[in-house]
Amino acid sequence: MKKEKIELIKDGKRLDGRGFEELREIKIEIDVLKRADGSCYFELGNNKALAAVYGPREIHPRHLQNEKTAVVVYNYNMAPFSATDRKRPGPDRRSVEISKASRCALDPVILKEYYPKTTINVYVELLQSDAGTRTAAINAASIALAAAGIPMRDLVSSIAVGKIDGEVVLDLNAVEDNHGEADMPVAMIARTNTITMLQMDGRFTKDEFEVGMKLAEKACHEIYELQRAALIAKYSESVNANVNVNVNTGRGEE
């Protein structure tokens, strides 16, 4: 099977009907797991991410502990059945790198200095994937950390931008990612416009890069509002325990 050229933009619309600056549909559910200290289920289009947070808790082995701060461990894991080709279970080079970049995305907001010698563990399972998994995972993890009551400076919001058929567009799906020319996942603290994750591969001119950053910034603000709304909805109704909150942008339903 060779890679064939396919047209990704027709009549100013993308194959799934979205405009260039349009996010896929987002769904958020908070505290979906019983045993985790905090958890979040996050859908971004066909991506399904489930984040679980434990901690602060004792760190093993002890030589890994930091005298001054908590140690954040982030693990990104794709389920074997989550992609078209079965993913061999267990860590691979890609997931190790994504885990590191994602930890660096969340590190700046976690008040680690409150809990020296402990660890805060974030485990994100990708149950279904359609490009943009690391961004969905970070969005889920950020909410799960808040749900676990971990003191944070703010939430982190994440989205990817890319280039398809020569156009810079927001939030690539898998077809666009596979046939596109560039992909750039971004994570940021929306309120302060601080970028905490930035990766890029493919080809971008400096100008395209700047356009992409602007698109990502705008989308991160939208996602931030959804994350915030979901948390507020969940915890302002805490008397009514076990209510699952669905936040639906109502997009992508053509």
Place this chain on the structure above:
Amino acid sequence: MGLEVISDIRTDYVYNLLESGKRIDGRGFHDYREISVERDIVNKAEGSALVKIGDTAVLVGVKLEPGVPFPDTPDRGILMTNAELRPGASPDFEIGPPNEDSIELARIVDRGIRESETIDLEKLCIEEGEKVWMIFIDIHALDNDGNLIDAAALGAIASLSNIRIPNERYGLVLEETEEDTLSIRDTPVAVTLVEVEGNLLVDPNLYEENAAACRLTVSSNADGTLSGIQKSGSGGLKKEQISEMVEIGIEKAGEIREKFL
């Protein structure tokens, strides 16, 4: 414990000097340490380069072997990049399987090379679906005084620029029209900057690396396009800082390209 205290003192020293506009080794904020590139120093490898940036030393070797193509790219050669952070290069490195730092290093270098499309993988097809050339780029860190990434990336593209394809060794007969050298179409260069207390420093040495909250690597090509970016470290960056870092990255890459590639 003792080491941690010393590291704190060094970090303070880096901060204090920066406040008066100075770097620990007296360089300008956008200056590289002295760079040297020595090619073809391992005669068993199809290509190799020893890159030194200040006291940082990285040896990159490239080997070619025939292999089976991936099912989704039956007509393309395979590019693999691996990095070993050997204990001799730093007391902080340990023997063992690749860890997140060595994997990240290898993948940053890999993306720079791959996405620049400097290697025409289609030309590395021997028999579609059956046999293709596999290019192995192996990065061997010899001495780590900071900024292994830029040294490794420069070593990789320098090694690739003079490769003879070992057809005879594998009993492959060339048709007359075919060339037995690997041609490269671009020269991606990685430039790494760190942010320390609002200052943007090119080519961080080890103390600066440890003092920095953020690191950004920018890989760019001969025409000034970007082929890879990677942010690392537990801090955040402003958009304006990133724009500036990208701009400096492209400019510095041009200087390095002109001098060494």
